[in-house]
Amino acid sequence: MRGSLAELEAVLAVSVQGGFRAAARELGISSSSLSQQIAALETRMGVRLFNRSTRSVVLSAAGEQFVASVGPALEAIRSAVEHVDEHRAEAKGTLRINTSIGATRMILAPLILEYMQRNPQMEVEIVTEAALIDVNAKGFDAGIRIREAVPPDMVVVPIGDNILPAIVGSTAYFNRHGKPEVPADLQKHTCIRARMASGAIYRWEFERRGESFALDVPGKLVLDDSDLMLRATLNGAGLAYLNEWQVKDHIAAGRLEQVLADWTPPYPGLCLYYPGRRNIPAKLRRLVDLVHEVRQLSDMERLS
Structure with a gap:
């Protein structure tokens, strides 16, 4: 027994729409053509897929089992066809x-x-x-x-x-103020603070050997753009909590130095x-x- 894709689509449409007329509108064919497709499939299968009356059309027990089995497979076929069409069509x-x-x-x-x-x-x-x-x-x-x-x-x-954070400062800054060795040392340093989109000030996040915590670091300069924070750091304004991607070239060139690297977890x-x-x-x-x-x-x- 073989059923065409059109016949399988017809069975699923009727089961979803609950009637031949609505299913025919969805498929863009006449009700009589839809009825003939399903009747032909039922004849070849030797079972009734729908129990019909003047008031309703509902799946039979065999029809429920058939739809449960065929539905996912047909959905996979649709998806595969759509995916091929997307690659073939020029994106505009x-x-x-x-x-x-x-x-x-x-x-x-x-x-x-x-x-x-x-x-x-x-x-x-x-x-x-x-x-x-x-x-x-x-x-x-x-x-x-x-x-x-x-x-x-x-x-x-x-x-x-994952993105790796980096706490950085300029060489000139470290020459004047020294380097923090643990996060608590930041309380004695000048930090460039970040204001998040929510309006809150970002608390610098730390993690080491299973211990994690956040610090509200001191600093008089608050910025809401990381590029501005980087510029301020390069000019010796203080330490900044940025991401490694943004500062790696400056570190390699010796313009910035990273500290507390073993305390900054990736995210x-x-x-x-x-x-x-x-x-x-x-x-x-x-x-x-x-x-x-x-x-x-x-x-x-x-x-x-």
Whole structure:
């Protein structure tokens, strides 16, 4: 016995819609054509899939078992076909992404510019905001944030590895004030404090040998942008709690020095996230595939 995909779609449509007329409208065919497809399938199978009356159409016991078995398989077939179509179709339009300015600096060259080169018909609009917003309600296709900031109802695609914090100061600053050897020493230093999007002052986080805690460090300069914090640190204004990616070149060049490295724990890295739905637009699917590709290349480089 063989049933065509059209016949299987017909059975599922009637079971979901609860009637031939509504199912026919969904499938874009006539009620009589739909009835004939199901009747033909029932004849070949030798069982009745629906119990029909003048008032209702309900699945028979055999029909319930059939739908339970066929439904997931048919969904997998639809998904596979849609995925192939997305790769075949040229991505066009505008991809709107909401993220933070720091995240944009990290992913602009390796991800966004590469995406635009591969998809020349696409436009990309990146809106940077410190505060987390509802990307779906605000009309964005996706967001990029650190993993712990992503809402729980989103599909999450990790972009990179964990992010390693770095407490840094300029050589000139350390020549004047010395270096802290344990976090408690920071109380005797000048720190550049960060104001978060919530309005709260960030408390520097520490962890070592299972002990974790946060400190409200002293400092008269409060900034809400990490690039400004870096500039102030380079000018000897104090110590800053930044991420290793942002300061590594300055450390290598001798402009900055890192302290308390064994006290600063890594935290989950950046993720691409978007609302869960069955049909992902081709423009977004291309970005998701590129994220997977970039991550695989990064993993291979570490192993080589």
